[in-house]
Amino acid sequence: METVFDILAEPHRRAILQLLTTSERSVGQLEQELQLPQPTVSKHLRVLREAGFVESTVDAQRRLYRLRAEPLRELDVWLAPFREFWSAHVDALEQHLDRWEEGEPHV
Amino acid sequence: METVFDILAEPHRRAILQLLTTSERSVGQLEQELQLPQPTVSKHLRVLREAGFVESTVDAQRRLYRLRAEPLRELDVWLAPFREFWSAHVDALEQHLDRWEEGEPHV
DNA sequence: CATGTATGTACGCATAGATGTATATAACAT
DNA sequence: ATGTTATATACATCTATGCGTACATACATG
Known part of the structure; x- marks a missing residue:
């Protein structure tokens, strides 16, 4: 079982969470703002999602991610x-x- | 540079810190209370010490570790x-x- | 339907770090 | 001095995980 601490140990994941404090964002937006390859972003988002840190909704081809408390x-x-x-x-x-x-x- | 999150990602280190909230303890005491081999405890204490989470004082052959804020x-x-x-x-x-x-x- | 855009996933690799075993250091006791 | 207790460290090993590359899926639009 992944603890909260395991999740937060990764710097990029913390960066994602900090960005999402201001507003929800698509994967592409995170990709740009963090200057990361898209698969990297997607993989971190998956970890964050499965741990309950974020949730997503579908907007056509996009997924919009927002923070969960x-x-x-x-x-x-x-x-x-x-x-x-x-x-x-x-x-x-x-x-x-x-x-x-x-x-x-x-x- | 080790972040706070890297340090806390390790469960045994969190356990050590939680024990030290109540009172300072020797390495041997931690070893007993956590049921861990002594080198393991010492190594985690080193990490915690170098990151400023704990400090130690000498008491004969013992080292007493206490929390830092x-x-x-x-x-x-x-x-x-x-x-x-x-x-x-x-x-x-x-x-x-x-x-x-x-x-x-x-x- | 074909092409483009947006996102997710599978696989192999490389690295970091946690552990066990053994040993070193240091202070006490007899 | 010698042995005993308390803690630190060195080395080898094993595992987890983050990343790059390639590919898959899904929706959109001409």
Whole structure:
């Protein structure tokens, strides 16, 4: 089973996803904007589609691809415990700086 | 250059990071908790260390590894534009449900 | 129907990286 | 000093996967 992380490890796939944040695009448009050979784009799109990152609709010979939220939300969930961890660290740093600004340089 | 995504693509490395959210640990502890051979743990720790995910201090023959915030924060930043994207979608869904609850099933 | 455009897929290759085994380094204990 | 514990590293191997090339499919238009 391909994890969210496996999918995102590929730079071109991340580039595709980032482009799709602004608007949906055809395969040809992605091909041009990313300067990639068409089969490469199609193969990455297949991976992204099967993992639920994107969905497509048919427009004559074209397929229009757009973003789906789910898998990235999954990543967000995975990140949650770490966010708690590092926000604790930010707090510690901020407290330190606050105290420093109040005139206690030797904490 | 190893990206954050390359590092996180490996399941054992993610497991290590998750363990370290609660407290710092020695290599031997990780070895036991993850049921992995020691060289495997050491090699993953090296990758994580060189990418800034963890840092270690020496305690006699042991090395104690603990989490660092930076790289995961980087991931959080990468995720930001997508969060905007999908929160828009959540809003759309919520509006729909709100209207439905107010007695307009045919939206 | 023939040709062109848009996209998907099959196959072979090359490379990266994860693992196991063995060994090296370093700190302790007796 | 010698052995023991804890961790790091070197080397060979195996597998997964990204890519290029070629081809297939599908729709459109003259």
